[in-house]
Each structure stands twice: as C-alpha cells, then as structure tokens.
Amino acid sequence: MNGRRTAKDAPHGLNNTAASLLGFLHERPMTGWDLVAAAEQLMGDFWSITRSQVYRELSTMARAGLVEEGERGKRDRRPYAITEAGRTAFADWSAAMPGEEAVRFPLLLMLTLGRHIPRDHLTAAVEHHRALHAERLAEYEGQAEGMSDPYAAATLSFGIHYERAVLAWFDDLPEEITRGARKD
Helix, strand or coil: CCCCCEHHHCCCCCCHHHHHHHHHHCCCCEEHHHHHHHHHHHHCCCCCCCHHHHHHHHHHHHHCCCEEECCCCHHHCCEEEECHHHHHHHHHHHHCECCCCCCCCHHHHHHHCHHHCCHHHHHHHHHHHHHHHHHHHHHHHHHHCCCCCHHHHHHHHHHHHHHHHHHHHHHHCCHHHHCCCCCC
C-alpha cells in the first residue's frame, strides 16, 4: 500500500452509497424518491444504486445522526436533510482516496466462457452490446453540448472516452467471435 488512506479505511464508517446520498443532500433536503432519481440521472451509468439501498442507508444515517427526517409530505414522502455530523462524515469520506474500480461487465464473462456457448448466441450478444454502447456514446455526446458544470462535464467526459474505448475494443474482436464461425 502507498500509505494513503482509502475511503474503505476511513474512520467515518460511510460506504460509497451513503456518501453519495450525503453529497446529494448538500444541495437541499430530498426524499428517498428524489435521491433515487438524482442518483439515476447523475450516476446511473457508472454507479448502481437501488431504491432499497437508498431507504436502508437513509434509515441507518438517521439513526447515526447524519441526516434528519422532515415531516411527511405528499404521497407520504419524507424529506431528509444533512446534519452537521453528516457534513463532517462526508468531509472525512471525501478526504480519503477512493478505492479501485471493479469492472463487472457480464459480456466479458460470457466471452471468457465463449468456447462453451453457441456461436450464434455469442455473436448476437456481442452485436447487442456493441449497439448499446454506440447508443450510450451518442447520448453522452448529446449531453455534453452546452454543459456548464465542470464536475458533471468531467464525469461525462470519462463516459465518452470509456464508450469510445469499448467500441474500439468491439471493433478489434476476432472475426471468430463477431461473425459466428465456430472453431471446433
């Protein structure tokens, strides 16, 4: 280890999901529903978060005094606001080095086991995922136009570079995989 503290080693006890919720709550009080929507919009393509995780983390953070619950509003939704203890925990989390990324790309698992998978199915899966990445790249490039928030723009730039790299990888796959020729 390089001697730097990572978020995993930090004394605050926050996991990345809880930290992301506190980050969103810096803007304004939000309901669990609002937090799920913000997470899907701002991080959905690179950080997964489920509705159940959001509500579980909010409950845990409320018990720990990191957020406070507001009065129930429309449709029985309860807003949460970050407390000073929550701001301190977020500051501690953000002072640590982020952990390493973990690539979980189900298509790579399928390719690893490709010799045991019918070639036409494998080819169809590759073509399907290539189309998804091409669509995502086009979406990201459209979002980038006129973006003024430098932090969101940096994240989006990563997405654009990532999708371009993945598409280049697809283009370099051997014809055996992309054209359905079975090698026995």
